[in-house]
Amino acid sequence: xxxxxxxxxxxxxxxxxxxxxxxxxxxxxxxSVVASHDPTAQxxxxxxxxxPPSLAHPFGTDFYSRDLLSRVLHGARISLSxxxxxxxxxxxxxxxxGLAAGLAGGLVDQVLMRGVDGxxxxxxxxxxxxxxxxxxxxxxxxxxxxxxxTSWFDTSRIVRAEVLSVxxxxxxxxxxxxxxxxRGIVGRHLLPNIxxxxxxxxxxxxxxxxxxxxxxxxxxxxVRPPTPSWGQIIADGQQVxxxxxxxxxxxxxxxxxxxLAFSLLGDGVRRALDPRSQ
Amino acid sequence: xxPLLEVRDLRTTFAGNPATRAVDGVNFTLxxxxxxxxxxxxxxxxxxxxLSILGLIDEPGRIEPESVVEFGGVxxxxxxxxxxxxxxxxxxxxxxxxxATSLNPVLTVETQITETxxxxxxxxxxAARARATDLLELVRIPxxxxxxxxxxxxxxxxxxxxxxxxxxxxxxxxxxIADEPTTALDVTVQAQILELLAELQGRLGMAxxxxxxxxxxxxxxxxxxxxMYGGQIIEQASAAAIFERPMxxxxxxxxxxxxxxxxxxxxxxxxxxxxPNAATWPDGCRFHPRxxxxxxxxxxxxxxxxxxxAGDVRCxxxxxxxxxxx
Numbered sequence: 001x002x003x004x005x006x007x008x009x010x011x012x013x014x015x016x017x018x019x020x021x022x023x024x025x026x027x028x029x030x031x032s033v034v035a036s037h038d039p040t041a042q043x044x045x046x047x048x049x050x051x052p053p054s055l056a057h058p059f060g061t062d063f064y065s066r067d068l069l070s071r072v073l074h075g076a077r078i079s080l081s082x083x084x085x086x087x088x089x090x091x092x093x094x095x096x097x098g099l100a101a102g103l104a105g106g107l108v109d110q111v112l113m114r115g116v117d118g119x120x121x122x123x124x125x126x127x128x129x130x131x132x133x134x135x136x137x138x139x140x141x142x143x144x145x146x147x148x149x150t151s152w153f154d155t156s157r158i159v160r161a162e163v164l165s166v167x168x169x170x171x172x173x174x175x176x177x178x179x180x181x182x183r184g185i186v187g188r189h190l191l192p193n194i195x196x197x198x199x200x201x202x203x204x205x206x207x208x209x210x211x212x213x214x215x216x217x218x219x220x221x222x223v224r225p226p227t228p229s230w231g232q233i234i235a236d237g238q239q240v241x242x243x244x245x246x247x248x249x250x251x252x253x254x255x256x257x258x259x260l261a262f263s264l265l266g267d268g269v270r271r272a273l274d275p276r277s278q
Numbered sequence: 279x280x281p282l283l284e285v286r287d288l289r290t291t292f293a294g295n296p297a298t299r300a301v302d303g304v305n306f307t308l309x310x311x312x313x314x315x316x317x318x319x320x321x322x323x324x325x326x327x328x329l330s331i332l333g334l335i336d337e338p339g340r341i342e343p344e345s346v347v348e349f350g351g352v353x354x355x356x357x358x359x360x361x362x363x364x365x366x367x368x369x370x371x372x373x374x375x376x377x378a379t380s381l382n383p384v385l386t387v388e389t390q391i392t393e394t395x396x397x398x399x400x401x402x403x404x405a406a407r408a409r410a411t412d413l414l415e416l417v418r419i420p421x422x423x424x425x426x427x428x429x430x431x432x433x434x435x436x437x438x439x440x441x442x443x444x445x446x447x448x449x450x451x452x453x454x455i456a457d458e459p460t461t462a463l464d465v466t467v468q469a470q471i472l473e474l475l476a477e478l479q480g481r482l483g484m485a486x487x488x489x490x491x492x493x494x495x496x497x498x499x500x501x502x503x504x505x506m507y508g509g510q511i512i513e514q515a516s517a518a519a520i521f522e523r524p525m526x527x528x529x530x531x532x533x534x535x536x537x538x539x540x541x542x543x544x545x546x547x548x549x550x551x552x553x554p555n556a557a558t559w560p561d562g563c564r565f566h567p568r569x570x571x572x573x574x575x576x577x578x579x580x581x582x583x584x585x586x587x588a589g590d591v592r593c594x595x596x597x598x599x600x601x602x603x604x
Contacts (some may be wrong), residue, residue: 105337170379177332177374178367178394178445181360188393192384275384275429 007272014268020261028076035070040226042066050244060246062236072250075228080258082143082229083209089148091155091202098159099186102167113160119153125215132221143222147209155201162194196270203266207259214255230255281307282485283331283370283453286346290323290330293338298556300326300339302509305583308453313479313486315500315517317493317532321553323509324489325375328457331487332370333362349453368398371446375458377438381430387414387441388426394448413444417474436467440474447478454479455487460495472499493536497521505529508564509556515589525591527569563594571595571603 008014027034048065051057059068101112131146132138138146166172167190175189214231216222218238223229230251237248284307292298301323308314316324329335331347333354347354349370354362374380382390391413392406401409407426414422417440430438439459446454456475460468476499479486490496496503497517504514505528513526524530534547551568554560560567566576575594583592595602 170374170376171382173329173334174372174374174380174442174445175382176334176366177372179363179365179397180367180393181363181397184393184397188385188389189382193382195384273384276431 004269004272008265008268011268011271013264014272017261017264017266017268020257021265024076024080024258024261027073028080031070031073031077035067035073037067037070039066039071039074039228050240050247052244053246059250060244062233062244062247063240068233068247068250071228071233072230072254075230075233075251076254076258078140078223078227078229079210079213079231079255082140082147082213082223083206085144086147086151086209086213087202087205089144090152090205091198093148094152094155094201095159095198097152097156099163099190101156102160102163103182103186109160113157116153116156119150120157124150125212128212128216129219129221132216137224138221140223143213143216147212151205151209151212155198155205158197158201159194162197163190166190166193192273195273199266199270199273203262203269206262210255210258279309280351282310282312282349283308283487284346284348285327285331286348288327288330288345288347289342290326290335290345291340291342293340294557296557299509299559300556301330302559304506304509304511306504306511306514308485308487310452310485311479311483313488313499313501315488315490315496315503316506317490317496317503318506319491319532319549319553321556322506323556324491324506325457327506328372328455328487328489331455332366332372333357364398367394367446367451368449369451370453370455371449371451372455372457373439373442373446373459376462377435377442378430378462380442381438383430385429386426387428387430387433390441391426391445391448394445398449409448410444413448414441416447416478417441417444419444434467435463436470439463439467439471443471443474443478447482450482451484453485453487455489457489458491459488461491468495475499493521493532505532508554508559510564510592511583511590512565512592513589514583514591519588523588525586525588525596526565526593527571527595528565531568563592571601573601 008018042064048061049063051061053060057067057069059072062068062071097112097116101109127150128146135142172185172189175185180188210230213222213229214234217229217231218235220235222231225232233251234248237244241248286305288301288304289299290301292300304323304327306314316327318324326335330341330345331354333341335341341355345355349365354365357365388407388410391410395401395406395409410426411422414425419425419437419440433441459475460471463471472495475486488496488499500517502514503517503520504511505520505526506512507528513520513524513529520529521533524533531547531549535549549568554564554567562578563569563572563576563581566572569576581592581594583590584596586596
């Protein structure tokens with residue numbers, strides 16, 4: 001593991017990604033310390049509506065005269081934790097189902113994969129919208145579950161395909177010939193050989209989740225106001241894109257930079273894990 | 279004395295219509311410290327025989343229930359999966375044909391050696407590491423301690439095969455199955471690996487089941503040779519007897535197909551035709567379509583493996599030697 005970390009650190013792009021991810025995570029974790037204002041405080045409804053960026057309010061203010069920098073920082077908390085946790089749910093579930101289908105084969109494989117096919121045929125946003133609409137007062141945990149539980153399908157397909165290709169390789173037969181059991185073969189020989197695609201899916205997934213959460217909040221069915229999330233702030237800014245573009249601009253930039261940072265990091269980790277790529 | 283390993287009536291088939299009878303009634307024994315070579319063309323069932331011994335046949339393949347692989351008085355084929363795992367790698371180890379694909383590309387040499395040790399023995403991390411170094415030295419890998427951290431792709435083919443041998447020897451097995459251990463290697467490296475195998479076998483007192491399509495490879499190593507054709511053993515005798523007086527026409531043909539340095543240069547003789555499909559073995563003797571001596575009896579009636587003074591042979595010529603075409 002220390003070797004992987006060292007290799008990630010030696011890779012300039014991955015280092016930038018890692019630094020940004022750590023920075024954003026720290027900012028989100030200590031948002032209440034870093035932010036100069038309470039993200040929900042309406043500072044001066046009459047005098048401070050839609051203030052452009054200034055020294056006092058680096059990201060400007062919104063309709064309710066709230067400090068946008070504080071809102072984006074607190075929004076990072078919600079957006080990042082929802083994205084990371086729901087990706088974790090989705091990757092764990094997708095990997096488990098993909099492994100089961102690929103290893104068991106036969107009827108188990110058929111049943112699981114036909115189920116996944118069916119689920120994939122449904123538009124995900126629609127699926128999420130229905131559940132969210134039925135589930136009143138959904139909260140962050142609910143949102144994580146919904147997003148995680150509806151996004152593991154393609155992961156399981158890819159993992160299954162990788163398992164099928166890796167399990168027929170000779171070194172798996174060799175591992176069985178030295179007396180390893182199923183756990184040893186899966187843990188030591190199968191998973192490390194399919195870790196690359198899984199990590200790529202996870203990092204791409206984080207970007208997608210941030211966007212999906214933003215979309216849901218934008219549609220008004222995600223995190224409930226006044227709790228800030230990036231998608232919500234963008235939704236707030238949409239009506240005033242011409243007159244106060246900074247409202248949508250800064251959370252938008254935050255999303256772009258975060259997604260990019262995770263991609264850089266994920267790509268670096270993938271390269272570090274594959275000894276052949278050096 | 280009872281043999282160390284006894285294979286009786288081994289039949290391994292692969293489902294299909296008709297089913298593929300890859301191994302079709304193989305019998306042999308292996309004594310302590312002995313080397314038995316199994317020789318034959320591709321597709322005659324050598325590798326499937328080796329995999330069957332360790333119970334490594336997957337769907338749609340299956341080992342027929344009457345088959346017996348007796349090791350230490352136990353039929354391995356009736357063992358529980360967990361008990362069989364205790365034999366694999368510890369008592370009976372296997373070296374595969376292609377070292378490049380038999381090593382896990384994402385694990386270091388050390389991990390791959392120690393995982394076998396740790397699967398079978400209670401051994402600390404440091405002790406396993408020390409043992410791995412010793413094993414690499416045993417298979418004559420220079421700078422063994424440094425190579426522990428290497429990944430397979432950083433090693434040459436010969437080095438990779440040495441690592442495979444080190445893994446196979448890690449738990450001091452009683453039987454080493456070497457399935458075409460040198461086929462994927464350069465000729466010069468082949469000789470080194472064969473020499474190494476012979477030396478280690480003598481030093482560790484293992485029995486070895488050497489599988490090869492190359493009589494030249496087995497010549498220096500084998501005590502006895504079993505020639506396979508069509509999923510069956512068609513001739514089995516001491517190595518000396520096989521090379522001096524091959525009885526089966528197929529063995530003769532195989533020998534003629536090996537280039538010799540000690541004879542004047544003549545045209546190499548190839549065996550006409552190819553191994554028949556294992557799903558549709560010919561009636562009668564399975565070699566008759568390619569045999570220069572074949573007559574009616576060979577086309578209709580299947581010969582059994584018959585003991586003779588020099589060894590066992592599965593050919594009607596033992597009954598009717600005058601049929602031999604000169």
